[in-house]
Amino acid sequence: MLEEMLDILQPEKSFDLVRRDLEIAGREATLLFVDGMIKDEVMEKMLEYFLKLEPSVWDTAPDMQSFSRRIIPYVEVSQEEDPQAACTAILSGNLGLFVQGFCACALIDIRTYPARSVEEPEKDKVLRGSRDGFVETVVFNTALIRRRIRDPRLVMSILTAGESSHTDIVLCYMEDRADLELVERMRERIGRIKVQGLTMSQESLAEALISSRWRNPFPKARYTERPDTAASALLEGRIVLLVDNSPSAMILPSGIFDFFREADDYYFPPVTGTYLRITRIVIFLLTLFLTPLWLLLVEHPQWIPPWLTFIGVSQPNGVPLLAQLLVLEFAVDGLRMASVNTPSMMSNSLSIIGALLLGDFAVQSGWFVPETILYAAFTAIANYTQPSLELGFAFKFVRLALLILTGFLGLWGFAGGILLFLVILCSTRTLSGKSYLYPLIPFNRRDFRRIFVRRKLKNQ
Numbered sequence: 001m002l003e004e005m006l007d008i009l010q011p012e013k014s015f016d017l018v019r020r021d022l023e024i025a026g027r028e029a030t031l032l033f034v035d036g037m038i039k040d041e042v043m044e045k046m047l048e049y050f051l052k053l054e055p056s057v058w059d060t061a062p063d064m065q066s067f068s069r070r071i072i073p074y075v076e077v078s079q080e081e082d083p084q085a086a087c088t089a090i091l092s093g094n095l096g097l098f099v100q101g102f103c104a105c106a107l108i109d110i111r112t113y114p115a116r117s118v119e120e121p122e123k124d125k126v127l128r129g130s131r132d133g134f135v136e137t138v139v140f141n142t143a144l145i146r147r148r149i150r151d152p153r154l155v156m157s158i159l160t161a162g163e164s165s166h167t168d169i170v171l172c173y174m175e176d177r178a179d180l181e182l183v184e185r186m187r188e189r190i191g192r193i194k195v196q197g198l199t200m201s202q203e204s205l206a207e208a209l210i211s212s213r214w215r216n217p218f219p220k221a222r223y224t225e226r227p228d229t230a231a232s233a234l235l236e237g238r239i240v241l242l243v244d245n246s247p248s249a250m251i252l253p254s255g256i257f258d259f260f261r262e263a264d265d266y267y268f269p270p271v272t273g274t275y276l277r278i279t280r281i282v283i284f285l286l287t288l289f290l291t292p293l294w295l296l297l298v299e300h301p302q303w304i305p306p307w308l309t310f311i312g313v314s315q316p317n318g319v320p321l322l323a324q325l326l327v328l329e330f331a332v333d334g335l336r337m338a339s340v341n342t343p344s345m346m347s348n349s350l351s352i353i354g355a356l357l358l359g360d361f362a363v364q365s366g367w368f369v370p371e372t373i374l375y376a377a378f379t380a381i382a383n384y385t386q387p388s389l390e391l392g393f394a395f396k397f398v399r400l401a402l403l404i405l406t407g408f409l410g411l412w413g414f415a416g417g418i419l420l421f422l423v424i425l426c427s428t429r430t431l432s433g434k435s436y437l438y439p440l441i442p443f444n445r446r447d448f449r450r451i452f453v454r455r456k457l458k459n460q
Helices: 002-009 040-051 064-070 083-091 138-146 180-191 202-209 227-235 256-260 270-299 306-311 321-340 344-364 370-385 389-409 411-427 445-452
Strands: 017-024 027-034 077-080 095-099 105-108 154-161 167-174 222-224 239-243 249-252
Touching: 002 027, 002 083, 002 095, 017 040, 027 083, 064 077, 064 105, 077 083, 083 095, 083 105, 138 154, 138 167, 138 227, 138 239, 154 180, 167 180, 167 227, 180 202, 180 239, 202 239, 202 249, 222 227, 227 239, 227 249, 256 270, 270 306, 270 321, 270 370, 270 389, 270 411, 270 445, 321 370, 321 389, 370 389, 389 411
Parallel strands: none
Antiparallel strands: 017 027, 027 095, 077 105, 095 105, 154 167, 167 239, 222 249, 239 249
16 A cells, blocks of 8 residues: 555655655554644654554554554544545645555544634624634634534534545534534535635635526625634524635525624623614615715705705716716725735825825816715725625625616616615525525514614523
């Protein structure tokens, strides 16, 4: 088996694939491992132990299984006779031990990965609550969830996908609360994935799992980097997917109202959590309808009531308002992408230049009126009131469609855009096949109330 493994791995071509030949109790043995992915201290102690063994050990260990059970001084040890599977395990960080006369390989899990510290995620910050977050190592992420749910009914099933990457995927669910039929469908879908590698981790997995038309921008998977949010979703009966090399969890199935929930709602008293949730929903809906409705009223000033006359354009210019709003939408996204690619030491300067100088010069040069910059700035800031970037971009695409339809068709375009928006939402289904608008469609009074009201925890 060792020769087959060497033909597959070819350690002489890669400096980080290490072959260590040694003698254990008079027999030739070989260690294969990836440099930088094993614990050196444990490796040294095991080598010291192996080199002290006497030939009599082979009387009690006639095969690799017996040798692993009685001789190898480590907890996580398995045997593998398939060369391809053993290669994948070694490339994943396991230590492979081959002993002369044995047809199987001993896989010793003493791997370690370069990892950053478990710290609060930048995107999912909270005012109160825990400050830990997921990292790129999937074992650490499962431990963070286990720390919160100490229940034997919490199942974490390990799967792999990608013909070249062999990416580890952990399927997490509560055995007594989750939809087990959906769990099996997810397991089958992951097993049928035929791609070279999940290079973009969870996004690649989502595209392979969730069949969705490209013209439907609404997300069907909710992402979080907070282990407390993932644990809460598991206790609600959801399925959580953890992908190795990704610092976030995918929560399935997810409807549109699930994206309006945030951890801060539960770290404050019910009345405060309810206020935060309602404020988040109202402001986020304003980001969708504010600029199209303002454009409609400004182009038809006769519809503006007397108490709203101040919303009109005080200093009109020759540039159409629709063009101004569309340019500002793209400009905001351009500044956002620039801030992501800007070194941290220069990010504050970029924010000041983008917010003050560019806006002021744009008004003075006559390109924009102050009102369009005001509403565009409000929309850009209010878009961050909810934690899902995917839903934010979906609402942005709908807002752009509403602006274009309103600018060209007036009231009929505005009404038609809203109707199209509702039709898309009503026709969208979650991964479990339920309505995307549940509990609104079909209507469930108790669950619909929970969208807006953070209920008190019952202790009985």
